[in-house]
Amino acid sequence: MSVWLREDQGKTAQSHRDPQNGGAVVEFAIVLPIFLTMMFGAIDYGWYFFQKFTLAAAVQSGVRSALSVREIDTPDPWTAAKNAALANLANGGAIAPASVTWGPTDPTSPADYSGTKPSRALILTGSYTFIPLVGLVPLPNKTLTYSITMVLDAQNAAI
Numbered sequence: 001m002s003v004w005l006r007e008d009q010g011k012t013a014q015s016h017r018d019p020q021n022g023g024a025v026v027e028f029a030i031v032l033p034i035f036l037t038m039m040f041g042a043i044d045y046g047w048y049f050f051q052k053f054t055l056a057a058a059v060q061s062g063v064r065s066a067l068s069v070r071e072i073d074t075p076d077p078w079t080a081a082k083n084a085a086l087a088n089l090a091n092g093g094a095i096a097p098a099s100v101t102w103g104p105t106d107p108t109s110p111a112d113y114s115g116t117k118p119s120r121a122l123i124l125t126g127s128y129t130f131i132p133l134v135g136l137v138p139l140p141n142k143t144l145t146y147s148i149t150m151v152l153d154a155q156n157a158a159i
Contacts, residue, residue: 037137040136040137041136041137043133044133044136044137045137047132047133048130048132048140050094051128052130052146054089054095055095055100055144055146056146057088058085058086058088058089058092058095059085059124059125059126059146061084061085061088062081062082062083062088063081063085063124063148065081066084066124066152067150071152077122077152078122081122081124082124085126086100095128099128099129100126100127101127102124102125102127103125103126103127119151120152121149121150121151121152122149122150123147123148123149124147125146125147125148126147127143127144127145128143128144129142129143129144
């Protein structure tokens, strides 16, 4: 019985490799960090804008709730607006209500109310320090601040 050997059977396996095989790994190593930075950047920016919108919605909701409160009532319109905004944040879950700074802190200060009756206005400002989820990309501003001014209605102005 005779055994026929192929001509290339005795050569090593290395000679059959394609010299281009390592190129895909190198390309992957170059593209992966760029791709991950873009992906995590999109996640951080999405979280940033979501929290910015959540703070704005809470402040707006708080000021809207102050419409039904007269200045002589307890709590006054500014405190009622702040309490409603805190409740809105607690229900939303994106921002911890305790992490928001409400300003100005003294509801009787001129910064909380502006003008004189009948065009007296209520000012509510909320500030929050944004904490990124990943932190790979720089964000425009880490302190989110939203302020809204509302003219108190005729019911409040007449008092």
